[in-house]
């Protein structure tokens with residue numbers, strides 16, 4: 279039997295504030311199997327980005343365990359955990375976070391190269407699928423918002439991750455660009471067969487995803503079968 283891709287148990291995270299610690303995540307549990315898709319919803323400030331950052335290793339937590347492929351990430355050295363994450367997780371942010379000094383081709387290949395998983399044929403196919411053919415030598419500032427986010431999707435997929443984490447990936451785009459980017463993201467995730475955890479405010483954006491969760495007062499609720507609560 280294969281191990282669950284992502285296993286989160288009792289994850290607890292507080293931020294220090296002048297009024298004392300603010301507990302943003304309170305004993306959060308979650309399982310995600312290979313290839314599964316999940317929408318993470320919740321009011322602004324409910325801790326969605328925090329949860330994504332903890333999974334991605336961008337911040338530390340107070341208690342609990344995070345396992346990737348059954349491996350407890352806290353039991354590894356920081357360097358080993360970072361390498362495992364680079365190989366297995368692709369990240370997409372609302373603000374794109376492209377490298378301004380690198381052209382399209384170099385931005386797309388960046389994470390795959392860092393992970394030692396660069397595959398030129400796969401990157402070329404991604405450029406084509408993302409509608410970026412002919413734009414390889416442009417820099418991010420020479421692209422539209424929709425093109426920048428498509429490039430960020432390519433970067434996230436270039437190392438052939440098992441899991442893509444996307445934080446409101448269409449939140450910075452106009453409606454038309456958002457629809458096109460979302461469609462492309464879901465198609466590529468489906469073709470590649472990787473798991474997706476997507477943060478979104480929008481029930482329409484969440485609708486195509488198999489599982490729906492909501493963060494509220496630090497706790498995570500499965501609302502897949504309770505659409506009124508989403």
Ligand SMILES: Nc1ncnc2c1ncn2[C@@H]1O[C@H](COP(=O)(O)OP(=O)(O)O)[C@@H](O)[C@H]1O
Pocket residue numbers: 293294302320321322323324325326327328329
């Ligand atoms: N680095 C930080 N230091 C202190 N408080 C933070 C920090 N990051 C987030 N917070 C607070 O934690 C809560 C959850 O934030 P966040 O995870 O960004 O929520 P969401 O993505 O759901 O809008 C908010 O109250 C936010 O102000």
Ligand SMILES: [Mg+2]
Pocket residue numbers: 326327328445
């Ligand atoms: Mg957020």
